[in-house]
Amino acid sequence: xARRADPRRRSDQYxxxxxxxxALFAVVCTTAFWLSEPRWYEAWxxxxxxxxxxxIAVRAVFHIVIRHSSFAVVVTEVPLILGLFYLPPVxxxxxxxxxxxxxxxxxxxxxxxxxxNIARATASVCASLLxxxxxRPLVAASPSTWAVxxxxxxxxLLVQLASLAGVMGLVQGLQAARNVVGAxxxxxxxxxxxxxxxxxxxxxxxxxxxxxxxxxxxVVALVYMLRSYAGFFRQHRTLADVYEITQAVRNESxxxxxxxxxxxxxxxxxxxxxxxxxxxxxxxxPEVLLTAQVDNEGLLDLSPVPAVVRxxxxxxxxxxxxxxxxxxxxxxxxxxxxARVKDxxxxxxxxxxxxxxxxxxxNRLGExxxxxxxxxxxxxxxxxxxxxxxxxxxxxxxxRYDAYHDRLTAMPNRRRMLDALAEAVTVRAEDxxxxxxxxxxxxxxxxxxxxxxxxxxxxxxxxxxxxxxxAGSGALVGRVGGDEFMVTLRTEGIExxxxxxxxxxxxxxxxMAVGSxxxxxDTAVGVSVYPDHGSDPETxxxxxxxxxxxxxxxxxxxxxxxxxxxxxxxxxxxxxxxLRRAIDSDQLxxxxxxxxxxxxxxxxGVECLARWVHPTHGEVAPEDFVAVAEHTGQxxxxxxxxxxxxxxxCRAWADADRPLSIAVNLSARTLLDSRFPGLVQELLEEYRxxxxxVTFEISExxxxxxxxxxxxxxxxxxxxxxxxxxxxxxxxxxxxxYLRQWPVHEVKIDDTxxxxxxxxxxxxxxxxxxxxLAREFGLTVVAEGxxxxxTLELLEEMGCEIGQGYLFSRPxxxxxxxxxxxxxxxxESTPTGEVRRLRAVV
Numbered sequence: 001x002a003r004r005a006d007p008r009r010r011s012d013q014y015x016x017x018x019x020x021x022x023a024l025f026a027v028v029c030t031t032a033f034w035l036s037e038p039r040w041y042e043a044w045x046x047x048x049x050x051x052x053x054x055x056i057a058v059r060a061v062f063h064i065v066i067r068h069s070s071f072a073v074v075v076t077e078v079p080l081i082l083g084l085f086y087l088p089p090v091x092x093x094x095x096x097x098x099x100x101x102x103x104x105x106x107x108x109x110x111x112x113x114x115x116x117n118i119a120r121a122t123a124s125v126c127a128s129l130l131x132x133x134x135x136r137p138l139v140a141a142s143p144s145t146w147a148v149x150x151x152x153x154x155x156x157l158l159v160q161l162a163s164l165a166g167v168m169g170l171v172q173g174l175q176a177a178r179n180v181v182g183a184x185x186x187x188x189x190x191x192x193x194x195x196x197x198x199x200x201x202x203x204x205x206x207x208x209x210x211x212x213x214x215x216x217x218x219v220v221a222l223v224y225m226l227r228s229y230a231g232f233f234r235q236h237r238t239l240a241d242v243y244e245i246t247q248a249v250r251n252e253s254x255x256x257x258x259x260x261x262x263x264x265x266x267x268x269x270x271x272x273x274x275x276x277x278x279x280x281x282x283x284x285x286p287e288v289l290l291t292a293q294v295d296n297e298g299l300l301d302l303s304p305v306p307a308v309v310r311x312x313x314x315x316x317x318x319x320x321x322x323x324x325x326x327x328x329x330x331x332x333x334x335x336x337x338x339a340r341v342k343d344x345x346x347x348x349x350x351x352x353x354x355x356x357x358x359x360x361x362x363n364r365l366g367e368x369x370x371x372x373x374x375x376x377x378x379x380x381x382x383x384x385x386x387x388x389x390x391x392x393x394x395x396x397x398x399x400r401y402d403a404y405h406d407r408l409t410a411m412p413n414r415r416r417m418l419d420a421l422a423e424a425v426t427v428r429a430e431d432x433x434x435x436x437x438x439x440x441x442x443x444x445x446x447x448x449x450x451x452x453x454x455x456x457x458x459x460x461x462x463x464x465x466x467x468x469x470x471a472g473s474g475a476l477v478g479r480v481g482g483d484e485f486m487v488t489l490r491t492e493g494i495e496x497x498x499x500x501x502x503x504x505x506x507x508x509x510x511x512m513a514v515g516s517x518x519x520x521x522d523t524a525v526g527v528s529v530y531p532d533h534g535s536d537p538e539t540x541x542x543x544x545x546x547x548x549x550x551x552x553x554x555x556x557x558x559x560x561x562x563x564x565x566x567x568x569x570x571x572x573x574x575x576x577x578x579l580r581r582a583i584d585s586d587q588l589x590x591x592x593x594x595x596x597x598x599x600x601x602x603x604x605g606v607e608c609l610a611r612w613v614h615p616t617h618g619e620v621a622p623e624d625f626v627a628v629a630e631h632t633g634q635x636x637x638x639x640x641x642x643x644x645x646x647x648x649x650c651r652a653w654a655d656a657d658r659p660l661s662i663a664v665n666l667s668a669r670t671l672l673d674s675r676f677p678g679l680v681q682e683l684l685e686e687y688r689x690x691x692x693x694v695t696f697e698i699s700e701x702x703x704x705x706x707x708x709x710x711x712x713x714x715x716x717x718x719x720x721x722x723x724x725x726x727x728x729x730x731x732x733x734x735x736x737x738y739l740r741q742w743p744v745h746e747v748k749i750d751d752t753x754x755x756x757x758x759x760x761x762x763x764x765x766x767x768x769x770x771x772x773l774a775r776e777f778g779l780t781v782v783a784e785g786x787x788x789x790x791t792l793e794l795l796e797e798m799g800c801e802i803g804q805g806y807l808f809s810r811p812x813x814x815x816x817x818x819x820x821x822x823x824x825x826x827x828e829s830t831p832t833g834e835v836r837r838l839r840a841v842v
Contacts, residue, residue: 018166022119029126033089040088047091053079054099077191081198089129096125124159128152153195246385263292273363276303305360306335313346321345324370343371347379349387359383409464412478417486420476421537425530432490434530435497438544441483442522462512470507494529501525501558524551527560576628583637588612590645591811595804598796601838605661608646609811647687658834663695671710691721699727718743747774751785758790771798
């Protein structure tokens with residue numbers, strides 16, 4: 001394979017195509033001038049003087065601004081005019097060569113560039129001398145001499161410009177040559193002024209040699225003025241460049257692109273060979289080390305700064321400058337020499353009290369060969385803005401990260417999961433679905449209330465970690481709610497998804513250590529899949545949540561979405577506002593279901609049940625509007641409506657000398673209201689009802705979730721004299737263990753056991769055990785769901801005291817209850833008043 005030529009070497013070869021002819025021209029002209037004037041060296045004294053003036057002039061560069069344009073002022077034309085007039089050609093050529101050598105020896109130039117500049121200057125002065133030689137002898141006071149010297153200087157400038165354009169054209173193309181010419185032509189104004197000044201010097205010297213004193217004073221004053229102006233201009237330009245850098249840095253918003261924006265500008269402003277940005281590793285941010293170098297478009301992942309210098313800057317939390325101008329860091333010069341570094345400035349990037357990195361420059365270039373204290377101040381100013389830019393970019397990154405991640409578990413949050421789900425559903429794959437599994441953690445609220453939120457957070461973090469471990473590599477796991485976790489992945493179909501959800505739920509069910517306790521945490525899992533259950537992320541997640549809520553009552557805890565779930569949820573949402581209006585306008589009905597003693601068939605009381613017929617939806621299931629009341633804060637009003645209706649009718653029955661007790665269902669949420677016992681007492685007094693005629697039925701599962709919080713209210717109600725009943729007994733956990741601790745008077749066996757006892761031996765055993773246990777504790781036993789004669793006989797045989805169910809009567813409105821009492825019962829006198837006894841069970 002052929003090796004590609006080095007572009008720099010090829011440029012050097014092209015440059016010799018111009019340097020060679022220029023040098024040859026200069027040699028030929030010098031030889032001719034020597035032959036024509038062999039005693040040229042006799043004017044060596046004035047030659048030394050002009051050589052000194054020329055050597056000073058080539059190094060004295062001043063910058064001025066004219067109409068927003070910057071010009072470099074070089075006064076070489078003044079000694080050039082004097083040399084062309086006073087010196088022999090050969091001596092003039094040697095002065096130019098000597099001055100060029102003095103200039104290049106103090107700079108870092110390549111040999112090719114040195115030879116080109118010398119050849120160009122020598123050839124251009126030879127062209128000027130040829131013109132001068134043609135018009136000799138010259139008279140200083142003659143205008144024709146002025147014109148010749150002006151033309152000679154112009155030829156000198158044009159030859160230099162043509163030489164430079166030629167090199168640029170060979171190396172970079174014709175367009176580059178045109179750009180050089182176009183950029184240089186406006187600058188001819190300053191050489192013209194210099195020529196005029198040189199002619200004035202010449203005329204003054206010809207008038208009297210003593211004018212050199214006045215000219216020297218004028219030159220010193222002019223140099224002082226130009227230096228002052230150049231210093232002011234340099235300061236102004238530095239401030240403008242610093243402002244430009246700070247604006248560029250401020251507009252940058254990421255660590256990754258900040259070095260591209262910053263380093264090139266800093267290197268150019270500081271006129272350094274290298275500019276480096278180093279950022280220390282911080283959390284999830286890796287170390288950054290990038291360097292901009294002269295004549296290198298890319299950034300290098302290295303730094304020429306010795307580690308000892310950077311370490312000192314980090315340790316002192318202050319800028320460290322090492323070089324010829326900084327005596328206080330002389331001890332570090334040896335480390336620079338070992339790294340072949342001339343000088344350096346290292347400024348720490350500070351964020352508050354912390355140092356997050358450094359900004360570094362190495363090897364000063366240009367007319368000032370070493371960094372100075374002013375350079376340290378400039379770099380420190382830029383470093384302040386760079387540090388702010390880094391912190392702002394990281395703050396934006398942190399805010400962006402926080403916006404898409406859960407702070408407790410570091411998992412993707414709801415927004416991020418929805419975005420990922422949106423991306424997933426855009427890619428359709430044959431025989432695959434996008435599955436959403438929503439895990440609802442059961443019992444987390446109880447942990448918060450009993451052990452504190454810190455323990456609850458630890459439980460969620462443990463669930464998150466375990467869920468990460470059991471989810472496959474292709475799954476994305478996130479936290480989308482307080483105790484809800486979402487898993488999205490691709491599966492073969494709904495059946496495979498349900499099977500996977502069941503397996504993951506089982507793996508999650510293991511014991512988890514929370515503080516000093518070990519808890520068995522269960523979850524309910526809702527499943528939805530794309531495209532069967534929705535086409536957008538919000539719909540899929542919403543339907544998975546509906547399914548998860550439904551899964552809470554299932555023994556296996558996994559529920560795929562079904563349209564019936566959504567229709568029920570939508571219906572509940574739609575009736576929320578209507579329920580409030582119905583309660584306020586007394587549109588709810590209260591139905592009554594008789595409770596009958598099983599031994600003598602006496603109707604001893606009724607259970608009060610709320611019913612609602614919606615004007616649009618028709619009859620609304622009690623569990624639906626009760627759930628809406630719980631979630632919208634209307635449960636207290638609903639309970640008050642039912643209790644008030646029951647007490648009103650209880651008072652009427654007592655006044656009619658046929659007393660009937662009432663039973664009202666209470667939610668555990670109602671028992672959490674410390675004002676409820678006071679309300680009960682007020683209503684009992686208002687309707688003059690004996691507290692013993694009122695029974696409150698509380699669902700066992702509801703009490704178990706908040707047992708410690710509801711117990712005070714239960715004791716207050718018991719002290720009022722009302723009766724307390726445990727409803728749905730047998731469906732909760734640890735029923736037997738808690739039963740002896742509760743201040744209750746009766747237990748009400750759940751209808752699922754009662755209805756199944758005639759055909760299921762297991763249900764029969766459960767009912768028998770509950771009756772036996774209640775009698776041991778001295779509690780009354782009520783069986784709900786009595787629907788057959790066989791069930792009635794079994795309950796009576798076991799010793800159950802009270803029955804309730806469709807065998808006796810359905811729940812009835814008050815008017816139909818009165819008709820039922822008249823048709824189905826007959827009066828019977830007892831010591832406590834008249835009671836109604838069933839004629840027959842139909």
